[in-house]
């Protein structure tokens with residue numbers, strides 16, 4: 001059943017973020033990874049969020065807290081504000097975005113500048129860290 005992708009591109013979930021989250025494909029750009037991670041929060045795809053977090057940050061992830069967070073929020077909209085690097089041939093990338101979310105009946109926004117790099121073992125994009133504005 002086709003449904004629109006929560007990340008806001010005019011594609012179905014299966015052809016957009018779903019092919020990364022469920023389909024085992026690897027995003028070729030940092031912004032694709034960013035979009036799929038946003039979508040993964042809405043899908044409760046904790047394994048995907050863990051898998052796409054790089055090195056040190058992955059070790060400090062609390063899976064229980066992450067699962068609860070995914071359950072508590074509803075995705076409203078994602079706006080990509082700016083990207084630097086992060087292309088198919090780049091080793092690193094930065095994506096600035098605004099995520100509009102809903103929690104406990106209240107809408108709120110999170111603006112963040114996330115850094116991405118390539119995992120040493122697979123060469124796939126991973127989330128490194130982010131600065132919340």
Ligand SMILES: [Zn+2]
Nearest residue numbers: 005007016017
């Ligand atoms: Zn998507």
